[in-house]
Amino acid sequence: MVTTTLQRALPTSGVSLPVQVVAPTLSDIIERAALADDLALVERTMVERTASRSRPIAAAGAYTVSAGGKRLRAALVLLAARLGSYDLERAARPAVAIELLHAASLVHDDLVDHTLRRRGRVTVHARWDRHVALMVGDYFFALAANELAAEPDPRIIRFYADAAQTVVEGELRPVTQLEPMSVALEQYFYKTGAKTAALFEAACKAGIAVGGGTAEQVEALERFGYNLGVAFQIIDDILDFTSNETALGKPAGNDLREGTLTLPLIYAVAQSDAPLLREVARTARPNPTQVPQLIEAVIAAGGISRALDEARQIVQQAQSALAHFPPTGALQALYDICDFVLQRQV
């Protein structure tokens, strides 16, 4: 169990905390939903698939898979499939494929962004070279396509291919201005919807589709996945202001240093006259030497709390999309994942 920041400040020994303020970890959720064995199969399959006749591909591929990550997208596929009629063998394929796609896009992102560390580990292009990183990404795309070859429902590969196209489109459309707020928000939500939410959406749709869901159910999972993905990214962007290197596996303030304009900054600029925020509003280029001061100014201006409010509202939209499903352990796990996404510290 990870407690919220508020809870952390309290002495916990001997104190019985109210359940609703304790954020579930993903492990808790997976355990309660009895999903661990199924996710272990996904993990084993990823390791198997990454074997290659090419030694650098096999090595860098194994390295990438072993870096882990939360496997949240795979869990979403499996849980969404459980909302319908669940066949693990069939549901595992899009679960493996979405994690391979996600891994491919991270490796390529790190390559073009010159990112040196992710999840506390050296990135592929930094540990091997640019050529290997490019090729591992391409290889993982091919593995993902191969994984879906045996899937009889042609919608699944379409969901994933469309999502991969959308991720690419989002990758090339950064937020370029902080004012007017309406334009900044439009750019931010376009990019967030494309770069992050598209894969969440595809995972949830693929899950319910292999579970035999109706068109209405697929649409409900689309809304759930999309909104959950947007909220996930907002929290990610908040954590870049509030967390630290140990928790993130990369330095905090990274977005500001790289000139990436995110929601807390957009809101802070909209509701503050602090000179530092006025300046960044004008230039739309955070000064890398003033990152600690900018973080303080964004927090002081209420940028974080307004972004968190936004994330909460978006998660409520995600949850409302699930209203028509019967109450099962899988449904509860999807609700719990909403709480996890909002309250996660890493």
Added chain:
Amino acid sequence: MVTTTLQRALPTSGVSLPVQVVAPTLSDIIERAALADDLALVERTMVERTASRSRPIAAAGAYTVSAGGKRLRAALVLLAARLGSYDLERAARPAVAIELLHAASLVHDDLVDHTLRRRGRVTVHARWDRHVALMVGDYFFALAANELAAEPDPRIIRFYADAAQTVVEGELRPVTQLEPMSVALEQYFYKTGAKTAALFEAACKAGIAVGGGTAEQVEALERFGYNLGVAFQIIDDILDFTSNETALGKPAGNDLREGTLTLPLIYAVAQSDAPLLREVARTARPNPTQVPQLIEAVIAAGGISRALDEARQIVQQAQSALAHFPPTGALQALYDICDFVLQRQV
């Protein structure tokens, strides 16, 4: 009609050339097989698919598609499909997909190899930037997967995904030595089989498979496509010694300048004591300042003619794989493509 190098030296006006020494162009073959309309559909589909909400992706994608190329792989899909029962709508999808895959791998190759020109045009990363080139390649991979989503035979996407994996593996296994010849040849044929022949093989197998071919027929087309692809690459490597920048769209001697060790050089080294060749045999690193002299030495040592002999024998193996198909216009076109591949000047 393009005549062979030998023919070019002869006065041609008023001379009636024997048919067998005149190489058919790909346009001739396509016209005789009445394939032009079908390939035009493939081309239109590629243009349509490349449209994107992202302006740089749409622009760089259209630029890549308009660079054209021979569409030889698409022609192979369609002709192989015609060996069975031909349904253009169904066969067009793997034809489009193989060209998208091929284009993606070229864009990514040019990116990691820092190639500035291809087919006489500035490459994508040179005209836009590295980020756009990476993303256009990824986008084309996703488009190819999407194109195959509606294909009911799961083998097709497997053929293509396997080929994409093989291309990546070949990309990372260069020829590293020229002696002993056996090792150099093993490395050369592994790389050539992976980087070039895998897509030819996949194209031919996909074609006969959507044409409803038997397992034996798929295997025959596998051998045909693989061998044709190896021969195609050998001729490519020969042209880098014998052609010129106008014909190639890139400077001749490019491979030597970049340290890429190909079949003409391997054979030249094996059958000559010329000091320049001895030196490169020892270092396995051609001296970029001596490219013109190296080209002359390779030609003088008979490296070109032995590589050409090898290509001819491999093409014979390709042709023999077609022995059991009934004589049709499509079969004739596949035989003609063998001649085209051997005698092409660009």
